[in-house]
Every structure is written in structure tokens, then in C-alpha cells.
Amino acid sequence: MSEVFAREGSGGEVADLVASRARVVAAADEARRRLQRDVHDGAQQRLVHTVIALKLARDTLTPGSLPHRLVEEALRNAELASRELRDVVHGILPAALARGGLPAGIEALLDHVALPVDLRIDVARVDPGVERTAYFVVAEALTNVVKHAHASRAGVLIHVDMGVDAAALVVEVRDDGVGGADPAAGRGLTGLRDRVESGQGRFAVTSAPGRGTAVRAVLPLGT
DSSP: OHHHHHHHHHHHHHHHHHHHHHHHHHHHHHHHHHHHHHHIIIIIHHHHHHHHHHHHHHHTSOTTSHHHHHHHHHHHHHHHHHHHHHHHHHHHSOHHHHHHHHHHHHHHHHTTOSSOEEEEEEOOOOOHHHHHHHHHHHHHHHHHIIIIIOOSOEEEEEEEEEOSSOEEEEEEEEEOSOOOOOTTTOHHHHHHHHHHHHTTOEEEEEOOTTSOEEEEEEEEEEO
């Protein structure tokens, strides 16, 4: 009898842990959306107005004069700051993901990846929470490829697996790099595992030395 109660208690603790992870992930996503909205409506808009004002001021000055050169320099800095801030906002939670789903979000992500990536996405729109998790799996995996793998190429495959009881979104990211990645060595992959498992999903990293790395996440979609 006590053994049965112990198992039930253990199961309850696991359920509580999963629920706690899910709440943390939901809170983090809401914080990202709020930060993205605040930056877009505040700093980004002010920078746009600054760029316009500097262009107008430049056009009133004598080309080659000291004031003209100073305004030109200020304009270049403002335009650079605007681009950098846009990249930061994109990294928080890309607008393309919310508007067009995974195909649009991943394609926008690949525009910023300095590596050839073979992309195949056989899915349209799914649950927004699943889309965000899939996006962050791809983003973190590709970041690790660029930083650590010394790879010449990567591949991303996203498709729906129609299981016996329920469908799942399968996300796979592979590279031809040096391999030997340790999933426990960095906070990025650990955070991805927590995010995936908070949604009752499965997360695995295969990385034999000299044989590249494969990151795979299976995200339930429901019945």
C-alpha cells in the first residue's frame, strides 16, 4: 500500500513540475510580447522620427560644411541604431512568426544566419504556443551551429507526425560540423528542453564526435 502511495506521490510531483515549467514558459512569452510591443511603440518610433528630422536638417545645410558633416555622422549613427534595435526586437519574438506562422518566422530567421541552411517545412498554422516553441528550437540550434559546430551546412525539417492517438509537430535541425555537443553544458539547450517538456513534448540531442549534431523536438498537437 505504501509503495502505491509513493508512486502516486511521485507522479503528482512530476505533474506539478511540468505545470510549473509551463507557467514559467507562458510568463516568459508574455514578457517577450510586452517588451517587443513597448520597444516598437517607443524607442523604435522615436528613432524613426530622429532619422527623418536629421535628413531634413541635412538638406538645409551646405554640403561639405562642418554642420553638414556632423549631421551626416549623426544620421548614420541613428540609422545604424535603428537597424540594430530592429534586429533585437526580431530576436525577442519575430513579427513574421505571429503574422505568417512557422514558414514565415523561420524564413525570416534564416535571413540572419551566416550559413547555408536547407529548409523544408511541411506545415501551415498550428497552435501559437507550439509555433513559438518550434521557432526557439530552430533559433537556438542554429545559433549553436554557427558558434560552435564549424559546419559548412545545416538543415531544418519541420513536419507533422500523425500518431495513433495524437498528432505531433516534429522539429529537426542537423549540421555537418564537428559534433561532440554536450546538451548539459549550456543554458540554451537546457532551456529548450524545459520549454519542450513543459508542453508534454520530447527533446533529444545526438552529437557523436566528427559526425555532426542533430537536435530533435516532438511537440504534441492534440488529438
